[in-house]
Amino acid sequence: MRKGFGIGLTVLGGFLITLALLAQFWAPGQLMKTPLDTDSLTLLDGTAQLSDGTGGTNEFPVKAFSVTRADSERSDSDVIVFQNSSCLVKDEGEIDECVSASDPQERLLSASTDNFATDRRTGEAVDDPKYLPPSAEQKSGLVNKWPFLAEKKTYQYWDGFSGEAVPATYDGTDTIDGLEVYNYKIVVSDAPIEVTDGVQGTYSTDRTIQIDPTTGAIVNQFETQERLDGDGNVFLALDYGFTDEQVADNAETSKSNASSLNLIRKTVPLIGYLVGIPALLIGIALQVMRRRSANATADA
Template sequence: MRRVIGCVFVLVGAFALVAAGVAGFWGRDAAATVPLNVNTTTVLEGTASGALAKSDDPVKVKYTRTTEAAPKDSTDDVVVFVEAGCIMIQEGDTPDCARAEVDPRVVTTTERAYAMDRKTSEVVEDQAKYVGEDKAVPNMTGLAGKFPFNTERHDYEYWDDTLGKTVIATYVDDVDVEGVKTYQFEVSASAEDESLSPGDDGVKDTEDDVRGSYEATQTIYVEPTTGSYIDQSATQKMVTSTGLELIDAEMSYTDETVANNAEDAKANISKLDLIGTWIPVGGVVAGLLLLLIGLWLVLRGRKPNGGAHASSDDRTLVDA
């Protein structure tokens, strides 16, 4: 019986070691994948002035952005995100968003859809294949919604919607935010003669576009294990070629948004550590322990050298 139990322990121990190896070499990489159930709301607050803000002096504004994955349009390798953003002047009981034609407190509204590689977090080449021709952003490349898993301390190409091209997100420093280690990146974009918005035809990059100068900066604090944003601040200034200031805005994540981002990042790091570190380590320890116990039981269950037949032969020789 000891030998049977010992063999079972050996088999289970060997299986645990194999499982630990698989988890160690494959599990963490498999877990480091953008999920298909993302549905988040990000809030920034600050000030804005200019024609779009209906004021020459800075007024309080709030920018609410929702980001939701579209599982039906996504695949095992690519996730499709649909984003909607809205900047509202804060006067009285202001909603998160409204239609510009019915609420004068609306500064700007934006919508976009894009497809991202679930591993690298880079937007994929054939956007139209996933979001449709009418929503696809031409020549979209680089990073758009998050940084990659295991973000490194170097510069990245970062997509700018207004310019319609990538700019450089420059690594600056390691910074602790709400108890979370982050990498600080600085993004700067500018142009002197840029299409700031479509004209009456509603199509950008045509003759009746509103053109002018554009300046924007972003400071992004990225949690490197997950590539998620923890904190962010941004500025944007647009002036038409006729000298009209469209907007001069400065905003940053609210304290609540930063706290929620930090909490989510800590939870996701724990999940990745569990799959990529603790399960493999625990599997190795448990596997070795079971193997040792199993081998001990197998060896203890073996009969002494010669066994019962040897004893009988000895007695026969003595009797003779």
């Protein structure tokens, strides 16, 4: 009986220790990748001021819709390719999606499409024609998420309006629906842009992005943005961010994903070592004692 029990403990201990090592050192590298089935709709709302053409502005509520889908055929084990379409509209009437340029109420303020690729682990932009069409804009820095296990430091983040990567500076922590998030501040001042066809001007923004540090997912984002024409007049000013419903949904999803990752990264190794090491040592000790007992009986 002691023989079988000792061997069983030894096997169990070895199995749990192996499982713990795999969970600690191998599994995170396989699991901490952006999923290839990403398909998300992000909703924002707020207020806008738009030039009335006479030097004044009109103020009204706005909504923004951003759809991001992964192109699984172009993606691979290391790089994920995205297609994004977004729009900014006047929040007038029953509206729950982008409207066309021919909208009779003229609610469409801007619309754009984009193709980009990122590293599935770090979130960094990948500028490689292997993944992108020739018309794709060259990007650098982070694009639509932070790396897994984000750090309290400054990252370079792609700003599509200024057309370059800008510093996203760590700015403390907050809690959203029980989830700890890292705040990153982005400030751009008077970047030269084309505010509309043929009209040059400047662009400025003060944006805060709140990140789940475990998964690197964006939980919340809000900003004040200003686009001025060449004479310094407001062409478009925005004060908007993720809707409350969007933030709540992002927080719930991030908590679930972070919990799954932490189960593999922390809980499984902890249990594996706490149970596996004693089981292995006891099993070995029982087998040694049995052999000594058998040898003593044989000698007698």
